[in-house]
Amino acid sequence: MKKLLAIVICLEGMWGVSAIALTVNGLDISRANFRQIQKDSHYPRVEKLFNTVFFKRHFEESGEPSELLRYLIETAKRYDVPPEAVLGALMGEHSMNQRGAMKQSGEQGINLFGKAFGKVGEDIVNEVNVRFRGANGQASFGPGQIQPFVAQGMQSEIERVYPDASEEERDKYTMKGAFNIMAAYMNYAANVYEAAGFEGEKSPRYQTALIVTLYNIGESWQSFEKRAERTMEEVEAGEREGPWLNYFGYWVQKNHNLISKKIAEAE
Numbered sequence: 001m002k003k004l005l006a007i008v009i010c011l012e013g014m015w016g017v018s019a020i021a022l023t024v025n026g027l028d029i030s031r032a033n034f035r036q037i038q039k040d041s042h043y044p045r046v047e048k049l050f051n052t053v054f055f056k057r058h059f060e061e062s063g064e065p066s067e068l069l070r071y072l073i074e075t076a077k078r079y080d081v082p083p084e085a086v087l088g089a090l091m092g093e094h095s096m097n098q099r100g101a102m103k104q105s106g107e108q109g110i111n112l113f114g115k116a117f118g119k120v121g122e123d124i125v126n127e128v129n130v131r132f133r134g135a136n137g138q139a140s141f142g143p144g145q146i147q148p149f150v151a152q153g154m155q156s157e158i159e160r161v162y163p164d165a166s167e168e169e170r171d172k173y174t175m176k177g178a179f180n181i182m183a184a185y186m187n188y189a190a191n192v193y194e195a196a197g198f199e200g201e202k203s204p205r206y207q208t209a210l211i212v213t214l215y216n217i218g219e220s221w222q223s224f225e226k227r228a229e230r231t232m233e234e235v236e237a238g239e240r241e242g243p244w245l246n247y248f249g250y251w252v253q254k255n256h257n258l259i260s261k262k263i264a265e266a267e
């Protein structure tokens with residue numbers, strides 16, 4: 001942790017924007033943002049290490065980058081988002097949320113049930129999850145842990161950007177399908193934020209940790225339009241410097257150097 005974090009002591013900004021709390025692999029995080037990250041019930045998960053076993057199983061062949069990793073890079077570029085973001089989001093799921101043996105077994109069972117029975121099966125899984133876990137229990141499926149409404153909603157985005165995509169490349173239960181849906185969702189979120197005024201250097205599109213944060217937060221309870229509009233109002237009022245990270249984006253930023261290295265080795 002100490003190697004990753006450079007603590008920077010400074011005064012509060014003149015316009016009320018929070019001072020920098022720390023710098024993680026070159027990205028400054030404000031005090032207010034870091035306090036919000038720490039309050040998240042999932043914050044303890046950020047200490048989980050990059051799941052090397054999962055990465056090697058899916059993205060290496062005889063110690064060399066696999067064709068699947070090269071496909072991920074190609075897909076991210078097709079949707080104009082960082083390959084590090086797509087790989088980071090996938091690895092975040094399998095390093096923090098789906099790492100343990102019980103979690104993996106549960107994930108496999110859910111995926112088999114959902115794939116076998118389609119929407120009916122997914123609805124049953126979701127109902128059980130919500131009943132036992134409340135609103136946070138909305139079920140996700142496939143290697144990207146993608147919620148059905150996201151997979152369905154992004155089909156039009158895939159069609160717009162990649163009309164020749166095969167059935168496999170649209171299916172959330174496959175790796176290639178997960179990559180396309182994830183990259184499409186990131187591109188969709190970036191487009192919304194850019195339309196709201198977060199353009200150029202302010203756009204989350206090329207800021208890996210930010211676009212992963214938006215991907216992870218999603219639109220399950222608030223649209224990207226409303227979220228971007230509210231954030232811009234706070235920026236203009238001097239209350240914050242821009243979109244903030246959540247715990248998931250923070251984990252990706254902590255592991256950004258390693259993720260970038262994996263991408264560079266495959267390019």
